[in-house]
Amino acid sequence: MDFGPILETQRLRLRVPQAGDFERFAEVLGSEEAARYIGGHQPRAAAWRRFLQMPGAWVVQGFGMFSVIEKDCGRWLGQAGPWKPDGWPGNEIGWTFHPDAWGKGYATEAAAAAIDWAFANLGWGDVIHCIDPANAASQALARRLGSRNLGPVKLPAPYEDAPSDAWGQSRAEWADNRKRFA
Template sequence: MSVFDLRLETERLLLRPPTVQDFEAFAAFCADPITMQHLGGVQAKPVAWRSFAGLVGSWQLLGYSMFSVIEKSSGRWMGRVGPWQPYGWPGTEVGWSIASEFWGRGYAPEAARASIDWAFDTLGWSEVIHTIAPDNTNSQVVARKLGSSILRSTHLPPPSEVLVDVWGQSRAQWLAQRR
């Protein structure tokens, strides 16, 4: 079975590796200033393509990356959530980015829980982090819902070098709270 055949399901969501059919929704996501406020800002379509190709490429190179998040009831692409560790990253991250039109419905923590379970169970990670800008209160709420807390602060690798808070928890902490 190819990693591109992988599917995770929650009550309301399907999580799967991105496909080229997801790109137009991804490009619209990258063009939305509200959605992109804490993700480096709006991206022109050619830059969004390179970001998208990076996600797909990580699946090929590492066997994991962020999933496309699909709303089961409508079949709509809603965002990207999942394991992420580009070169030089400060740890084994499960991150989330949901298009602003879907905010406030609990989709980010729902998808992140499934992704964290998968990262610990399948990838064998011992820790999961979330890199969150200090002023990104929405993602801080999601991190708290997941049982994560601030572990440290760091700068993301170039070219951004943005200062972020590193939230997270160990596998043991995750399993203890899931019981």
């Protein structure tokens, strides 16, 4: 059963997370490397509680990160989309992907679709991406999207000690930057 919007790109389907997505999500949080910039490795039980945040955000806020699904085979690749928990430093478009999806352009494709959706549906005037200063891959993705480093931000608990820079752009900047993805 589908709940909420479904976005389609050339290779991807973005939709609200479903229970069947959890196995691969748990693999991401179970990996030291994949989870190091998103709160760190978590055991399966903690990963389940964290997984429930996004469907809950959709119900409560009317938005959250989408599950990113490979159209050809139905494989869960990761999450991308709007995210703004209480105390967050701005209107975020975030992402996290399974290691076997890294380096294939999926994150760029999904994040561009999510930014389009957020600007069209949420009334946001700008977007940010909270990125650890050591996370070169996410910084490169932010640059591909046309975002720039806006400087350090403080995240709310329990992440208040995690270093983070806000990368971002305005709606008007996105309208110009989006042309490179057309």
